[in-house]
Amino acid sequence: MSRETWKPEVFERLFQGGSDPWGLESSPYEQQKLARVLECLPDRPVSFAVELGCAIGVGTLALALRCGRVLAVDASENALSIARQRCEAQEHVTFLKAFLPADYPVFEASGCDLVLISEILYFLTAEDIQRLAIMVAESLVPAGHILLVNWTGETDTPCTGDEAAEHFIQTCHGAGWRSDLSERGEGYRIDRLCRSEAPLKTGISADEGR
Numbered sequence: 372m373s374r375e376t377w378k379p380e381v382f383e384r385l386f387q388g389g390s391d392p393w394g395l396e397s398s399p400y401e402q403q404k405l406a407r408v409l410e411c412l413p414d415r416p417v418s419f420a421v422e423l424g425c426a427i428g429v430g431t432l433a434l435a436l437r438c439g440r441v442l443a444v445d446a447s448e449n450a451l452s453i454a455r456q457r458c459e460a461q462e463h464v465t466f467l468k469a470f471l472p473a474d475y476p477v478f479e480a481s482g483c484d485l486v487l488i489s490e491i492l493y494f495l496t497a498e499d500i501q502r503l504a505i506m507v508a509e510s511l512v513p514a515g516h517i518l519l520v521n522w523t524g525e526t527d528t529p530c531t532g533d534e535a536a537e538h539f540i541q542t543c544h545g546a547g548w549r550s551d552l553s554e555r556g557e558g559y560r561i562d563r564l565c566r567s568e569a570p571l572k573t574g575i576s577a578d579e580g581r
Contacts, residue, residue, distance in 0.1 A: 374529060377494040379446040379470050386427075386449035395429040404520070404559055405430055408489065411552060411561050412437065413516045419483045421510065423471060424491035428454025434487065435461040442479055446470045471495070472503035480510040489520035492535035493528045500535055504542035516551075517543065517564040524558050536562055 395401050408430070417438040425431045425443035427450050434441050441464045445451050451466050458464045467476055472495070480486070486507050492500055507517060519539060521532035530538065540550060543564050552563035 374496070376496050376499045376529060382445075382447040383449055386447050386453075390453055391427060395427060400558065401429075404556060405433060407556055408487070408518065408520055408561060409433055409437065411518060411554075411563060413485065413563075413565075415514070417485045420485040420487060421476075421480045421483045423486065423488045423507075425454055425466070426450050428457040430487070430489060431464060432458050432461065435464045438485070439463065441465070442467060442476070442483070444469050444471070444476060472499050472506060475503060475506045477506060477510065480507075482512060483510055484512050484515040485518065486511060486515070487518045487520075488539075489518075490522055492519065492521055492539055493526055493530045493532050495535070496529045497534070497538045500530070500538040501542045504539045505546065508543055508546050508548060511566075513566055515565070517548070519560075519562040519564075521560050521562075522558060523555065523560055532560065536560060540564065 391397065419440045420434050420438040420442070422431055422434060422441060422443045425445045428443065431441060431443040431454055435458060443454060443464060444467050445454070446469065448468055451468055455466055467479060469476055471491070488507070495503065511517070519536055521536045523532045526532065540562060548564045548566055550562060551565050552561065554561050
């Protein structure tokens, strides 16, 4: 298992080797997972969503149809080029190249009411996940939500998907956030966090999901 946070050049090489290395457009698994993620968006309207790890923009376009404004972030310029083309008709979507957590867009993300982090946390070390969690939590409005998606299969990344999710969640819990949704699909888990005291609505409890 890699011990260091994966560098941007790793992802550039992936997208140079193919425009869709993870099958985001064609994989039934990815399509089913995205459909469930969208069902787990907050009940209230989302005015401003930040998507960390947008890749080629498949999820970005889906978010754009549901949110007032979207800021999509990725470390790969090759991926962002494809994502921009995919979303060119969506004038309320902007893209930003940033390596996380070092280049987290503190100013640009400030005041968002949703941050979606899908399938990227396990590419970071535990320390970098904790750093990112603190910055993300500080970006959101008081009624905001954080939505995490993590692969739960085998991986050669610094953390497993479960470890990555727990590092992020525990850091947020320490900052006054709580989990209001935690569930598992086939090969992935979804966790949602908020500052409110609303009861769990969907899926299983955070303790049961561990």
